[in-house]
Amino acid sequence: MNGALLNRQAKKDTGVLLKDMKESRGMKAFRIFNLAFLLVVVFLTVYPFLNIIAQSFSSEGFINSGQVNLFPRGFNVETYKLILADSTFWNNYGNTVLYTVVATAISMVLTTTFAYAIAKKDLKGRSFFIGIAVFTMFFNGGLIPNYVLISSLGMRDSIWAVVLPNAISVFNLLIMKSFFENMPRELEEAAAIDGLTQYGVLFRVVLPLSKAIVATMVLFYAVANWNSWFQAFLYLDKPELFPVTIYLRNMIAGASNTASAGSTVENVGQIAANIQSVTIVLTVIPILCVYPFVQKYFFSGIMLGSVKE
The missing domain is CATH 1.20.5 (Single alpha-helices involved in coiled-coils or other helix-helix interfaces)
Known part of the structure; x- marks a missing residue:
């Protein structure tokens, strides 16, 4: 009670x-x-x-003895000086920036236009085009046929061998398609009544309202292209065309001779001890700088493209 x-x-x-x-x-x-x-x-x-x-940032003795955890031991920047003085590193770094920008731009144009087209439920053959895209998620020609195709098209040892083969991610395509499907049709109909063409509706109405999903896809593509190395490893033979990920891969695989990069007898041991970690840090810095500016679009962009009303 x-x-x-x-x-x-x-x-x-x-x-x-x-x-x-x-x-x-x-x-x-x-x-x-x-x-x-x-x-x-x-x-x-x-x-x-x-x-x-x-x-x-640690010295050779502490690294080899396994005493380095969260903080540097025996502060040392010799390897940073060596890598930053290596013209090959900067050349490969510039290649990576170029490949990432071009590949991301191509991917966004193709993915956006493809997703917008198949989002139209009155599109003839819509199911066929969606089926083709989904089919490529599970089946592909294989490594050797792809290599033969790229070679026969004359794209080996060129930027196109890196930026074109994986231009469209079907996962990203389906997310954008779902987002466009959920966009109110009344907006597009009103724009069409005002005299806009289909391209005008896309560029002047749809895309300005799709900043979240577009920013998310740009970051997804940019990160994937920045970290990509296998396409370049497979199709590029000229060292001056390599991206920085190949430079990193050669360091990790021991394919690069640190002594030939200008090191002296005294610091060869130090360079061999932390050259991999130095190269990794220098490689990921640009992506880490970009993340904070677009992270806010991650959740909203993916959810807008994944949840149906």
């Missing part, structure tokens, strides 16, 4: 029953546990990268 009176009095004073307060305490405990769990996951995710950064 007293419990019922207390519940009614609490609801009258605060609008919340005592049992609801107990649930809120449970929710608070859940949030604390959830926060602790996520912090552990974040630490386990970030630790390898922090360890790489620490090794890149």
